[in-house]
Amino acid sequence: MASPVDLVTAEQLPASVRGAVEAVRLPLLITAASEAVAAHVGYPLHQRLGVVESAVGRGRQYLWLRSGGVRQVHRVEVRGEVRAPSTYALESAVHGRLVARGQPWPFTGTWTTGISSTPLEAQDTGEVLVTFDAGWVTPGQRALDASLVVGLPAALQLAAVEVVTAAVSRDGRPGDMAGESIGDTSASYAVGEDGGRLALPASARQFAAPYRRRR
Template identity: 75%
Template structure:
């Protein structure tokens, strides 16, 4: 059964990979890999319409949404009042960054006490509400609704193929083994950018680099 999260379909995989396991289990691999790729880039990749999200106001010209791949902003409310669409712009879809034109975004959070309070710590108070569409139509969404046309970037699809092929080939082994020695039971691992371990091959990480949201 396809999932909306699926960044590829079995037909996109090499024949050897498709024949390595039963179709039901391969479907689990595809969905699991798609979830891992989304975690790596830092936001959901499948198309989502009408996402309603509260945001943190820092009192400057930028407002950051939690999602990347923002396709269109429909509405911004500031303390219950809708802001005119001409007063902001989607400056970076990948980063989910809105630019205020003219009046800056208000500060939301804690203020110092006293005659002249000043911003202390920004936090999400629910005063800034943004409605937007994000993500791309995935192959999985197309399978579930054929009228949808896949527009997920080819490099993301290819990265997912790379990860599935690598994951299936090492089925039953630790996901990030770079080398191993049977004799002394020595094993080394791929290192992630943060020094930790990662199961994504370097080729997949390179393909995903333009879409990754900085931590």
Template identity: 35%
Template sequence: MANAADLCLAATVADDLGVAVTPRLESLVTAASRAVAGYCGRVFEYGQGLVEYPAGYGRPLLLVERPPVVLVVGVWEAGAFVPAEDYESHGKLADAGMLYRRRGVWRETGRAGGLVVETVASIHGSEDAIRVVYDGGFVTPGQRVLDASRMVTLPEDVQEATVLTAVQMYRSRGIDAMVASESIGDWSVSYFAAKAEGKSPIPGFAQALLSSYVIHRVS
């Protein structure tokens, strides 16, 4: 069964592998999708009415966790509604999950230089902090399967990277990641790979496709 988090279709992976779609393969696609999302440090699937309390740093830019920003329902600062004309989030700002304050800066509710701002401990995550309600993320192939009225908006390179990951995961089933092998003609040797520990399930080409979607957050 499809999962909203699925970043590609099981049918696409099955076609690349030349196998039938099975519940096992569908579960593998979900696992591959979660691996890709974890590698990128983000949630890709579209969400409505998302509520977040992002950290402000006394700067004009505010970062939310599920880009792209599709619609900002509202922003509140210390319980006070911030008029829509006071900030913007479109184009590249929306793609990056940023709200730019046109007038002044966002309240300081985050960490600065590794130190906690004096009032952070008491207000972060509360109505006294910054609260953003918005719609964000991409419509995934999994969400499309679950709701045919939706159109997939997830970029093709993220979908392809997930297919590549799922294919590699399928083909590596039952293979000990600690064992590597080499063959020259009729001669072959197997040995323990020194750097197998921590090996990413995301193949190199898929990592290249995902490079522009990786989010690095600083707490």
């Protein structure tokens, strides 16, 4: 059965990949590959409506949401008061960054003690709440609800195809294998900055690059 997070369907995979995997296992591979792509870009990719998220106020012009792929901001509430839409704008949908127009966002967190206190450490206190829609309608969501229209960028769908293909293996060789030698049977793999195996092959990372959120 399809999952809302699925970035592709079985029909979008190459016939060679579909034929190499048991029918009962293929949906698991698709969901796992889709989750890997979402983890790589740094935020959920499937459409989510009416998300309510608290944000850290730093007393500056910018406010960052934890979610990326923000499609539309519906409401911003600061310390119980709704902020007028004309006082802010969604500056970066991918990075979930809102910019204040005029008055900066308030500082939320701890302050120094004394008569004239100053900001000490910015924290998420729940004083700034943002309601928004995020992500795109995925092929998985379309499979579960035929009234929806897929809006997921083609590059992200292709990234998932590449991950599934790598998982199934090309000619029996893992997609992230950098080299191998027949004598004594050794193999080497591409590694990430943390020294671990890469979850995504290079082709998938290239497709996903424009949508990846900076850490």
